Structures are given as structure tokens and as C-alpha cells.
Amino acid sequence: MYSYLPCPALVACSLLFLGGCGSPDMSTSQPPVEKKSAQPAAVRTQITLALNWFPEAEHGGYYAAQVRGFFEEENLEVKILPGGPGAPVIQLLTAQRATFAVGNADQVLTGRNEEADVVALMAPLQMSPRCIMVHENSGIQKLEDLQGLTLAISAGRAFALYMQKKLSLKDVRIVGYPGNVTNFLQDPNFAQQGYVFSEPFVAREKGGDPRALMVSELGFNPYTSLLLVNGKTLREQRELVEKVTRASIRGWQSYLEDPGPVNDHIHGLNEEMGRDILDYGAKILQDLCLPEGMAKEELGRMTERRWRELADQLVEIELISAELDAGAAFDATLVGSKGDAP
Numbered sequence: 001m002y003s004y005l006p007c008p009a010l011v012a013c014s015l016l017f018l019g020g021c022g023s024p025d026m027s028t029s030q031p032p033v034e035k036k037s038a039q040p041a042a043v044r045t046q047i048t049l050a051l052n053w054f055p056e057a058e059h060g061g062y063y064a065a066q067v068r069g070f071f072e073e074e075n076l077e078v079k080i081l082p083g084g085p086g087a088p089v090i091q092l093l094t095a096q097r098a099t100f101a102v103g104n105a106d107q108v109l110t111g112r113n114e115e116a117d118v119v120a121l122m123a124p125l126q127m128s129p130r131c132i133m134v135h136e137n138s139g140i141q142k143l144e145d146l147q148g149l150t151l152a153i154s155a156g157r158a159f160a161l162y163m164q165k166k167l168s169l170k171d172v173r174i175v176g177y178p179g180n181v182t183n184f185l186q187d188p189n190f191a192q193q194g195y196v197f198s199e200p201f202v203a204r205e206k207g208g209d210p211r212a213l214m215v216s217e218l219g220f221n222p223y224t225s226l227l228l229v230n231g232k233t234l235r236e237q238r239e240l241v242e243k244v245t246r247a248s249i250r251g252w253q254s255y256l257e258d259p260g261p262v263n264d265h266i267h268g269l270n271e272e273m274g275r276d277i278l279d280y281g282a283k284i285l286q287d288l289c290l291p292e293g294m295a296k297e298e299l300g301r302m303t304e305r306r307w308r309e310l311a312d313q314l315v316e317i318e319l320i321s322a323e324l325d326a327g328a329a330f331d332a333t334l335v336g337s338k339g340d341a342p
Helices: 008-015 057-067 089-094 105-113 158-166 182-186 199-205 231-236 238-257 260-269 275-289 304-316
Strands: 045-050 076-081 100-103 118-122 130-135 150-152 173-175 190-195 210-214 226-230
Touching (some): 045 089, 057 076, 057 238, 057 275, 076 238, 105 118, 105 158, 118 231, 182 199, 190 199, 199 210, 199 275, 226 231, 231 238, 260 275
Parallel strands (some): 045 100, 150 190
Antiparallel strands (some): 100 226, 118 226, 130 210
């Protein structure tokens, strides 16, 4: 994800998120949705949803659930807490300092390996947006072609360790991820990590010639932007978990159909995220959330096969124990699925 410098209010909100950061109301172009049994705010259940990054398109469905009243229809008052670099969402859930959070599947498994009782509820992004951005004129067509260049990636991250395990990376100098595309634009022999709907867009807007190589093509494809909860909350407040999951799924379905008003809202929260990049992100998310053959009604589904495959990969790069039960990392009963399809 591109490290935009957010507005001061957003930074302050990120640093003080335990105190809460409400999201303003906004009108939408959609007709009003019929309320199920909306109650006064005083009797709604108040919860927090901690993001793993500053507000971006990858969180669009959760903001749609807030903006379009889907949380409210479930008698919920949801405060969405912006994240940032190194946002400790797993730790927040474990300490019950956030009711729900957003994170990725590899984070769930590595967290559970450290005895964090965290469970995934639904997976909006079936396909990982993680990519390596190279220059089009480099001649590099696939990840296996990476050689003789500088590669900026976050050392120690699961995808980076997996790449180093599977690729020869001959004469590749690995440096830290800079958080922007400046070096990429200045050095034709420079490649870097990114999200496919973020860094490549920024680089091209600034006159660069990016080509995005998807890490998922190596077979490393963790579910992304998952809705997460503490296992204790899942066991003791099942009805609450069902409500949040149900509203979040509706939010994602709604966002994919009509992202415009929600993107306006996200832009208001993170002014450095312009409507152009947010709209581009929403377009790219269509295929990441609903890959070919997947019905809208199945959005968010997860399969044990995918989780066990990811666990095997994390064992291979020595991030988790082979004894870890991947099946306990998610609850498959909250989202309809079709067999064991990917």
C-alpha cells in the first residue's frame, strides 16, 4: 500500500484510536434503505472496527456498511478506527481493545501461532492484491525473471520470505520498502512491492512505466481485508458477530455495485486519497473480490483448503508450527459457500 501522508486529523485519530474516531454522515445517490428495526442510538450496541491501514478502497465495503446504514439496521453503532504502518490489529483484538478488526489471513495464522485467539469471519478479497512493480521496459514479464536489480520489500513479511524461498533472485539487492514510488521513478533498475490498485496507479500518474507482477501467481494468495474477531467474543456474543458479519457482507456487495458515494466519504477521511485512485481501486477490486465464476451471494466465503494451503506455506518458511490447526482460524458458517471451491 502506498504511504500517503494523511491529513492531521486522520493521523491524530490513528494515534488515539482507542478514544474513537467517528465517521461523519454523508448522503448517497442510492434511495433510502428500508430499516428493519432501527432503534435510537442510545440503545444500539456500540462496537469498534480497527483497520490495518489508513482508509482506502480496500476498506470500502466496511465504510459502505456504515455510510449506507447497514450497521444501523442491525442496531449497531460502529466506530471505524483508522490504522497505519504496523497497525497492531491482532494485538488489539487479543487484548479486547477493539471489538473487530481488519487484517490478512497470514496475520491470523502467525498470530494464532503466538497463541492469539483471533478468528476470521469473512474474506472480501479472495485474491491477494500484493504485487511486485517493475518497469515495463525492463523486459521482466514474470516474477521468475527478477534478477540483476534492486528490490524493495518489507523484510520478514510472509510474502517476502516466500518469494525468497521460491525465486532465485539472482544478483538481486534487497532493500527496505520506502513507502513511496520516488526511487522507482528515478531508477529504471528498481522494483518494489505494492498493492495492485495503489503503487502502480501512483507511479503511472507520475509519469512512470509500471508493470504489476502478482505474487499470487507464485501460489501465495492469502485472503485479504478479512473481518476478524476475538475468539472469546465469537463464543460468547454469537448474535453480535452474526450481525456485524451480515452488515459487512452487504456493505461489500453494495460497494462493488456503486462505490462512488462511499469513495467520497473515504476521501473526506483521508484527503490524500483522491477520487481517481479510489475509483480505480474499486474497479480493480471487482475481480479480486469476485473472481471468475464466483456469485455475488458467495462474497466473503472461505474454504478450509485455502487455509490449510496457506498454513503449509507458512510452515515451509518457518513462520508457524506444523502443529497449528488452520481449521480453527476461521468460521465458515457465517458465509454461504459452494463446496470447496477456491
